[in-house]
Structures are given as structure tokens and as C-alpha cells.
Amino acid sequence: MSPLATALPTYAWEPTTDFLATKYKLPRESIVRFDVNTSPLPPDLRDVLAGTFDPTLSEYPPSDYAALVAAAAEAYGVAQDELLPTAGADEALDLSARAFLREGSVAVVASPTYALYRIVSEQRGANVVAVPRLGPEAAFRLDIPALAAAARTADLVWLCEPNNPTGAYEPPERIRELLSALAANAAADGRVAPAVVVDEAYWEFVGQSALALRAEYPRLVVIRTLSKAHALAGARVGFAVAQPETLAPILAFRAPASVSTVSAALATASFRRPELAAANVARIVEQRSRLLRELAGLGWSPYPSESNFILIRFSSPAAAESAAEALLRVGLVPRSFGSDHAFADCLRLTVRSAQENDRLIEAARGILA
Ligand SMILES: Cc1ncc(COP(=O)(O)O)c(C=O)c1O
Known part of the structure; x- marks a missing residue:
């Protein structure tokens, strides 16, 4: 057993590009990541990022990240004291688990969803109650009565909008329905309503947000990131967005200066040119329609998506596995x-650039659905 092995639940990272290049005997630069919901940095954004920052690397970042927070406040339409910068959305998720969960707490997830909610909850000793989403015929919607019932004893409810991996989206009025059911149950039970974390890593691709609901429901935390629409996954910048009194316990667990000066400067530059990320989103949304159309034309069965990835159902887990292998062989x-997952017969594919998507469509031609 490795000296680092632990009994704690851990997040399994995808294999690296170098590993895959060696395994499939392909040039490294021919490998395209359709698995991690990132997009190539648009050249116009790259120029902006190269030219605009002069970080003082010998010193620590300012503890208030004033420039980054001011730029994010403007981009997101929130007050500066409602923003907590974190090292990617993932750090904000981990800190939220630390802030709201204790040994024996109940945390509710709407499954299938992003695996990290369960992992960070279990790492805190919480019991995770998974409430299945409705099926594809109901557009993978949230089962609000079941969630509200499961959350009766919960300290934290995790939501992902748009949801990874379904690509489906729950409009804010439905989130409000859930929040008011949670508040009514808490009042009836004489307890504090659970905190609700809505992970909006992909919100830019649908353009709607639950953020405004924080006024009515102060225990709402919205998570944002620069990794997706801003194409800055390597910079590791995200935010928890909430009323200041809800942010306070989350901030308490953040290591000082967890976002580097370089990353803060890159994110600030990207926020200051919002038209560039918006153009990236528009390109991806257009490519999403094209991929959906062309893959369906080849006999594949993609579900509708409000995000920068598409979930595709195959005839069986074996068919999905053999399609995955055929794609991997061409990089x-x-x-x-995994075989124990509700989507064992599915693949999820990121919508990438037009040229990269060309390669995907070409490869898909020979693969049976
Ligand atoms: C739903 C969701 N949340 C968070 C993340 C991670 O975001 P970040 O790169 O900001 O940590 C991902 C990445 O795929 C995601 O799908």
C-alpha cells in the first residue's frame, strides 16, 4: 500500500494526457480532452492575459484580493462582501462541506451528479442521502418533494445547475420552490433550515442563475468558476457567493492566500474583458447544437444539454465501453x-472547438451507438 493511501473517500482524477499518449502510442499534441469540460483558450483571450498583468511574485497576494473581487462583483452583479475567492470551484465546495457539516450530519445530493459533493461530505463524517433525479423522459428534473423530505434532518443540500453529467438545468423558480419547502419544513420542525449550495460551474452556458434567491434564502451559497466559460481551468480560480454572514464560516476554513497572485491577475484580466468569455460561450453553444445534430444524424442518442458537454446513451454498458475505446485509440x-454508475451505458463528451469537434464527428462515424 502506498504511504499516501487512506481510507478517506478521494476524488479519482482522469488519466493524464501524457499517460494516454504513451498508452495509445499517439503524439501528445494529437490528444483532445473531451472528458473534463474545458475549452481551448481563445486566442483573443490569450492575448489579453499575456499583456495585462505584472504580479509582484515576491510578496503574498493582498488578503482581500481587492482587484479580483471588484472585477468579479461587477461581472456577477453582487456586492464585494458577498464574494469569497477560492482555488477553483472545488475548493469552495470543500470549504462549504467544512463549514456546514459535522460528524453524523446529513447531506443531500440529487443524483447522478458531480462526485465531489459526496466525497467532501463523507470526508467530514457526514451521511450522504442521494435522491435520484427524475428520468430522461422528465428531462432529469429535480424531484423536489423527495429532496425536501430527505432534507428534513439535513445540514446541507448540494445542487448542480446546470447538472454535471446530465447537462440538464433547473430554472430558478423551481429552486425557489425547493428553498421554500426547506424553510417551511424547518419552521415546522423548529430547526435551522439546511444550507443549500448551488454549484453553478456551467451557469454561463444557460445564462440563468439561482443567485438572486439569496435575498429570500440567506443560507444559499452559489459557487462559480473561471474554469469553464473563461477557459482558465489551469489558473484555479472560483468563488463562493453568498450573504456575508453565510460566507464567514466558509472563509474560516480557507488557507490564507489559497489563490495565487498569478491566478488572481489572470482571472481579473478575463473579468475585465467580459466580451471575450461571452464570445467563447457563444461559440460553444453554437458548436453544441451542431454536435447534437450531427451525432444524432449518425444514429447516436445524445440528451439535450444546457451546458458545455453532452451526455450520450448507448445500447448497453459494453457498447459505451467499446465506443470509448474506439475514440481513445484516435486520441x-x-x-x-464506472460499471456501478447509473450512466454505465453513457459517455459524456465536452463541446470543444470546431476543428476538435470535426475530429470527434469523423471518429463517431464508424462507431455503433
Ligand atoms: C459541477 C462542477 N463543479 C466544479 C468543477 C470544478 O471546477 P474548478 O475547476 O473551478 O475547481 C467541475 C469540473 O468539472 C464541475 O463539473
């Missing part, structure tokens, strides 16, 4: 799900 890396 296109899909996201597949």
Missing part, C-alpha cells in the same frame, strides 16, 4: 462512468 478522450 479523443471521452468521459465514461
Whole structure:
């Protein structure tokens, strides 16, 4: 056993590009990541990022990240004291688990969803109650009565909007329905309503947000990131957005200066040119329609998506596995799900640039659905 092995639940990272290049005997630069929901940095954004920052690397970042927070406040339409910068959305998720969960707490997830909610909850000793989403015929919607019932004893409810990996989206009025059911149950039970974390890593691709609900429901925390629409996954910048009194316990667990000066400067530069990320989103949304159309034309079965990835159902887990292997052999890396996952017969594919998507469509031609 490795000296680092631990009994704690841990997040399994995808294999590296170098590993896949060696395994499939392909040039490294031919490998395209369709599995991690990132997009290539648009050249116009790259120029902006190269030219605009002069970080003082010998010193620590300012503890208030004033420039980053001011730029984010303007971009998100919130007050500066409602923003907590974190090292990617993932750090904000981990800190939220630390802030709201204790040994024996109940945390509720709407499954299938992003695996990290369960992992960070279990790492805190919480019991995770998974409430299945409705099926594809109901557009993978939230089962609000079941969630509200499961959350009766919960300290934290995790939501992901748009949801990874379904790509489906729950509009704010439905989130409000859930929040008011949670508040009514808490009042009836004489307890504090659970905190609700809405992970909006992909919100830019749908353009709607639950953020405004924080006024009515102060225990709402919205998580944002620069990794997706801003194409800055390597910079590791995200935010928890909430009323200041809700942010306070989350901030308490953040290591000082967890966002580097370089990353803060890159994110600030990107926020100051919002038209560039918006153009990236517009390109991806257009490519999403094209991929959906062309893959369906080849006999594949993609579900509708409000995000920068598409979930595709195959005839069986074996068919999904053999499609994944065929894509990998030509350097296109899909996201597949383990045999015990509800989506074992599915693959998830990121919508990338037009040229990269050309390669995907070409490869898909020979693969049976
Ligand atoms: C739902 C969701 N949340 C968070 C993340 C991670 O975001 P970040 O790169 O900001 O940590 C991902 C990445 O795929 C995601 O799908």
C-alpha cells in the first residue's frame, strides 16, 4: 500500500494526457480532452492575459484580493462582501462541506451528479442521502418533494445547475420552490433550515442563475468558476457567493492566500474583458447544437444539454465501453462512468472547438451507438 493511501473517500482524477499518449502510442499534441469540460483558450483571450498583468511574485497576494473581487462583483452583479475567492470551484465546495457539516450530519445530493459533493461530505463524517433525479423522459428534473423530505434532518443540500453529467438545468423558480419547502419544513420542525449550495460551474452556458434567491434564502451559497466559460481551468480560480454572514464560516476554513497572485491577475484580466468569455460561450453553444445534430444524424442518442458537454446513451454498458475505446485509440478522450454508475451505458463528451469537434464527428462515424 502506498504511504499516501487512506481510507478517506478521494476524488479519482482522469488519466493524464501524457499517460494516454504513451498508452495509445499517439503524439501528445494529437490528444483532445473531451472528458473534463474545458475549452481551448481563445486566442483573443490569450492575448489579453499575456499583456495585462505584472504580479509582484515576491510578496503574498493582498488578503482581500481587492482587484479580483471588484472585477468579479461587477461581472456577477453582487456586492464585494458577498464574494469569497477560492482555488477553483472545488475548493469552495470543500470549504462549504467544512463549514456546514459535522460528524453524523446529513447531506443531500440529487443524483447522478458531480462526485465531489459526496466525497467532501463523507470526508467530514457526514451521511450522504442521494435522491435520484427524475428520468430522461422528465428531462432529469429535480424531484423536489423527495429532496425536501430527505432534507428534513439535513445540514446541507448540494445542487448542480446546470447538472454535471446530465447537462440538464433547473430554472430558478423551481429552486425557489425547493428553498421554500426547506424553510417551511424547518419552521415546522423548529430547526435551522439546511444550507443549500448551488454549484453553478456551467451557469454561463444557460445564462440563468439561482443567485438572486439569496435575498429570500440567506443560507444559499452559489459557487462559480473561471474554469469553464473563461477557459482558465489551469489558473484555479472560483468563488463562493453568498450573504456575508453565510460566507464567514466558509472563509474560516480557507488557507490564507489559497489563490495565487498569478491566478488572481489572470482571472481579473478575463473579468475585465467580459466580451471575450461571452464570445467563447457563444461559440460553444453554437458548436453544441451542431454536435447534437450531427451525432444524432449518425444514429447516436445524445440528451439535450444546457451546458458545455453532452451526455450520450448507448445500447448497453459494453457498447459505451467499446465506443470509448474506439475514440481513445484516435486520441479523443471521452468521459465514461464506472460499471456501478447509473450512466454505465453513457459517455459524456465536452463541446470543444470546431476543428476538435470535426475530429470527434469523423471518429463517431464508424462507431455503433
Ligand atoms: C459541477 C462542477 N463543479 C466544479 C468543477 C470544478 O471546477 P474548478 O475547476 O473551478 O475547481 C467541475 C469540473 O468539472 C464541475 O463539473
